[in-house]
Amino acid sequence: MSAEPKALWWQNLTARYIQEHAKKDDIAILPIGAIEQHGPHCPCGDDDFNAIGMCELISKKTGVMLLPCPMYGSHPYHHWYMPGNIPLSYETHIGLITDIVRGAAVSGFNKFIIFSAHGQVSSTIVAVHKLGLEGYFTLSLHWYDFLRDDREVLDTWMWHADEAETSVALYLFPELVDMSKAEKGGGEPLVDRRFIIAPGMRPQPGMMYHFEGTFARPEYKELTNGIIGDATKATREKGEKIVTRVVDYVAELIENIRQRYPAGVKPPVK
């Protein structure tokens, strides 16, 4: 009988184990989410739990090291002042990510993947470029953007506390989800939707990414129930499909990095 592989969480391991591991595999993943309201049916740590749950499965599948997930994240401007949300300022979050990567590199890690389950491109992209100037190889992905328009697993573009996000939660931590309170919700953007690339949507000519403009009124004025999309359509089965596909894509990415740059080889960023 073989034991199920365990996720490799940095905080559960000794310094010596971590250093020995880095000699064989120097890729580390940093899961990040946020503290944010997720409607009447999901907890405020939803994005953290989604990031942690997916990264655990990625680590079990690939043996990759996981850095501890900071529970707080940064938020686009229109999330601020919404009850339930505790945003870090952009400067704080960029500093948090860059400090974590610099610190983990001391133990021998040379390749980093920031795995986000929350819309915080406003700080992750800046962190990646600051780290690039210092010579760190860092990739950053938001799981729903990474799926693009994979219609086999996503019926609708993911927005917030909706069908997709709630389905993932139902698969990863059903004990914290109350589907009897799931509702439909939404708001109207300040420009026509046809110009906006939704999370997970394939870009088309004449469109801007959802994080490229001040496209929305503040959520505390705009949203009635904290949901954008239709949470009532969420199921555990849809969540399993989404999670499995994301885990497979990231595992492929890890394998590709391992082949191109074996342990000890620094991608020539600088």
Ligand SMILES: [Zn+2]
């Ligand atoms: Zn979320």
